[in-house]
Amino acid sequence: MVSSNAPRDPAPAHAPAHAGRLIRAVEWLVLRIAAAWPFLTFFVGFFLFWEYAVILFGVPGYILPTPSEIVTRGWADIPRLLDYTLVTGTESVLGYLLAVAVGLPIGLAIAFSPMLRRTLYPFFVSLEMVPKIAFAPLFIAWLGFGLLPKVIIVVLVCFFPVALNAIHAFGSLSDELTRFCRSTGAGPLRTFWKVRLPAALPQCFVGFKYAALNATVGATIAEFMGSDQGLGFYISIATGNMRPDLAFAGIFFLTLLGLALFGCVTLAERLLIPWHISQRRH
Amino acid sequence: MAATIEIKSLSKTFGSGPQAVHAFGPVDLTIEAGSFVSLLGPSGCGKSTLMLMVAGLLDASEGAIYFDGERVGAPRTDIGIMFQDNTLVPWRSVEGNIALQLELRGLDPKPYAGRIRDLLRSVKLEGFAARHPYELSGGMQQRAAFCQALVHEPDTLLFDEPLGKLDAMTRESIRTDLQALWMARRPTVVFVTHSIEEAVQLSSVVCVVTPRPGRIERTIEIDLPWPRDMEVKASPAFTRYVHDIQGIFRDYGVL
Ligand SMILES: Nc1ncnc2c1ncn2[C@@H]1O[C@H](COP(=O)(O)OP(=O)(O)OP(=O)(O)O)[C@@H](O)[C@H]1O
Ligand SMILES: [Mg+2]
Numbered sequence: 001m002v003s004s005n006a007p008r009d010p011a012p013a014h015a016p017a018h019a020g021r022l023i024r025a026v027e028w029l030v031l032r033i034a035a036a037w038p039f040l041t042f043f044v045g046f047f048l049f050w051e052y053a054v055i056l057f058g059v060p061g062y063i064l065p066t067p068s069e070i071v072t073r074g075w076a077d078i079p080r081l082l083d084y085t086l087v088t089g090t091e092s093v094l095g096y097l098l099a100v101a102v103g104l105p106i107g108l109a110i111a112f113s114p115m116l117r118r119t120l121y122p123f124f125v126s127l128e129m130v131p132k133i134a135f136a137p138l139f140i141a142w143l144g145f146g147l148l149p150k151v152i153i154v155v156l157v158c159f160f161p162v163a164l165n166a167i168h169a170f171g172s173l174s175d176e177l178t179r180f181c182r183s184t185g186a187g188p189l190r191t192f193w194k195v196r197l198p199a200a201l202p203q204c205f206v207g208f209k210y211a212a213l214n215a216t217v218g219a220t221i222a223e224f225m226g227s228d229q230g231l232g233f234y235i236s237i238a239t240g241n242m243r244p245d246l247a248f249a250g251i252f253f254l255t256l257l258g259l260a261l262f263g264c265v266t267l268a269e270r271l272l273i274p275w276h277i278s279q280r281r282h
Numbered sequence: 283m284a285a286t287i288e289i290k291s292l293s294k295t296f297g298s299g300p301q302a303v304h305a306f307g308p309v310d311l312t313i314e315a316g317s318f319v320s321l322l323g324p325s326g327c328g329k330s331t332l333m334l335m336v337a338g339l340l341d342a343s344e345g346a347i348y349f350d351g352e353r354v355g356a357p358r359t360d361i362g363i364m365f366q367d368n369t370l371v372p373w374r375s376v377e378g379n380i381a382l383q384l385e386l387r388g389l390d391p392k393p394y395a396g397r398i399r400d401l402l403r404s405v406k407l408e409g410f411a412a413r414h415p416y417e418l419s420g421g422m423q424q425r426a427a428f429c430q431a432l433v434h435e436p437d438t439l440l441f442d443e444p445l446g447k448l449d450a451m452t453r454e455s456i457r458t459d460l461q462a463l464w465m466a467r468r469p470t471v472v473f474v475t476h477s478i479e480e481a482v483q484l485s486s487v488v489c490v491v492t493p494r495p496g497r498i499e500r501t502i503e504i505d506l507p508w509p510r511d512m513e514v515k516a517s518p519a520f521t522r523y524v525h526d527i528q529g530i531f532r533d534y535g536v537l
Contacts, residue, residue: 174367176365176366176367176368176369177369177371179334179337179339179357179363179365180363180365180369181386182339182357183337183339183357183358183359183361183363184359184383184386184387185357185359185386185387186386186387186388190385190386190388191386194382194385194386195371195382195386198371198373199371199373273373275372275373275374275414275416276372276373277372277416
C-alpha cells in the first residue's frame with residue numbers, strides 16, 4: 001500500500017501552476033511509491049524469509065506454500081484469475097460508486113435538514129454499530145447467486161463511511177466563514193458552491209478512502225457466502241481443495257484490486273483538493 | 283455615504299436558564315458618520331458580540347441598532363468586516379480570497395484587478411498574490427484578510443482586533459495605512475482592540491468597555507491632531523489619554 005508512513009516525498013517545491021493536473025498527480029503518485037524504497041526492501045526481505053523458512057523447516061505445501069510456488073502455480077492459472085479479478089472488481093466498483101452516489105446526497109440532506117438530523121442521523125449512527133457484513137447471508141438467500149446481492153453488500157459496507165463523513169463535512173463550516181458568507185448577502189447556492197462544498201471535500205475524502213478499503217472486503221465475503229465466480233469464490237474453493245498456493249494467488253489479485261481502487265480515490269483526492277494539508281508538498 | 287450607527291439599550295444574553303451568560307449591555311451609543319470609534323476592553327467583555335450585532339450577524343436579546351435610522355434586522359451587506367479569526371479559505375490564493383468577497387456578492391472580480399493589486403501593495407503583499415494562505419505567516423494572513431474586508435469599497439468598516447497577530451513593526455505600519463485610508467475616505471469605523479495606545483492613536487472616540495457583562499463605562503473623545511504620527515504619540519497629551527484609560531481599567535481590577 002502507498003503507506004502514509006513512507007518518508008516525505010522529495011518532489012520539487014512547485015511545478016508550474018498550469019501544467020496538466022493529471023500529469024502532476026500521476027507524477028506525485030509515482031514519486032511517493034519511489035520514495036518508499038526502505039519499505040520495499042523490507043517487503044522483499046519478508047518474502048525471502050518466508051521462502052527459506054518454509055524450505056528450512058520442511059513445511060508441507062498443503063499447509064503453507066513458498067512464494068515461488070505461489071507465483072508459478074498462480075501463473076499457470078492466470079486466465080481464470082484475471083477473469084475472476086474482473087468479476088470481483090465489477091462488484092466492488094459498482095457497489096462503491098453506488099454507495100458514493102447514494103451516501104453523498106443523503107449525507108448532504110442530513111447535514112442541512114434539522115428534521116433529518118433528529119430522525120435519520122441517530123438511526124444511521126446506531127446502524128453503524130451493526131456489523132453490516134452479517135447481513136450478507138440474508139441478501140444471498142433473498143437474491144440468489146448473481147451480481148445484485150454482491151453489489152448490495154458492497155453498498156452496505158461502503159455507504160456508512162461515505163454518508164457519516166459527508167454529514168460531518170457539510171455540517172462543520174466554521175462560525176467565522178458562515179458569518180463571512182452571510183455578510184456578503186450570498187444566497188445558499190452561491191455559498192454552497194464557493195465555500196461549503198470546497199470546505200467539505202477533505203472530510204468527504206476521508207469517507208471515500210475508508211469506503212474504498214471496505215469495498216473489496218465486502219465483495220469477497222459476499223462471494224464466500226454464495227457464488228460461482230470471483231476471487232472470493234476462487235479462494236474458498238482452493239482452500240477446500242487443499243490448494244493454499246492458489247488461495248494465496250487469489251489473495252494476491254484481491255490485494256491488487258484493493259490497491260487499484262484505493263489508488264484511484266487517492267488520485268482523485270490529489271486532483272480535487274491539491275491545496276489540502278494532507279496533499280501538500282514540503 | 284458613511285452611516286451613522288445608533289445603538290439603543292442593546293444587550294445580549296447567550297443561552298437561557300441557569301446556564302445563561304449575560305455577555306453584554308445594556309448599552310447606548312451613537313457612532314457618528316465618518317468617525318473612528320474604538321471599543322477598548324478586556325478579554326471576554328463582549329466586544330466581538332457587539333460587533334456581530336452591529337453587522338446584523340447576531341440577534342440582540344434586547345434593544346436595537348439603527349443605520350441612518352434604519353433598524354438592523356438582517357446581515358448588512360454594505361459594510362466591510364474583518365473578523366477576529368481570519369476568513370481566508372485554504373483552497374484559494376491570496377488574490378482568489380480577496381476576489382471571493384466580490385464573487386459571493388455576485389460581482390465580477392476582473393474589473394477589480396487593479397484595486398486588488400493596489401490593496402496588496404499597500405499591505406506589502408504584492409509578491410504573494412498567487413500564494414496560498416498556508417504559505418503565509420500569521421501576520422501576512424492577517425494583512426491578506428484586511429484586503430479581503432476592504433475590496434468592495436464599503437463605507438462602514440468593522441474590525442475585530444485586526445492587528446492582533448501582527449509584529450510590532452508591521453502593526454505600526456498598518457496603523458499608519460489604516461489612518462491614511464480613514465482620513466482620505468472618512469468611512470465610519472468600529473475598531474475592536476485590547477491596546478490602549480492603539481485606540482488612542484487611531485480613534486476619534488474611544489469607548490471603554492467594562493469586564494463582562496460589558497457596558498460602556500466612558501466614551502472619550504480624543505482631541506489630538508491628525509495624522510497621529512510618532513510626534514503626536516510622544517506628546518504629553520497623548521500620554522495623558524493613555525494614562526487616564528489605564529486608570530479606569532485599574533479601578534476595575536483588570537490592570
Ligand atoms: N455563542 C456563544 N455562546 C455562549 N456564550 C458566548 C458565545 N459567544 C460569546 N459568548 C460569551 O460572551 C462573552 C463575550 O464574548 P466576546 O467574544 O464578545 O468577547 P470579546 O470581548 O470579543 O473577547 P476577546 O477580546 O477575548 O475576543 C464571553 O464571556 C463568552 O463566553
Ligand atoms: Mg473578541
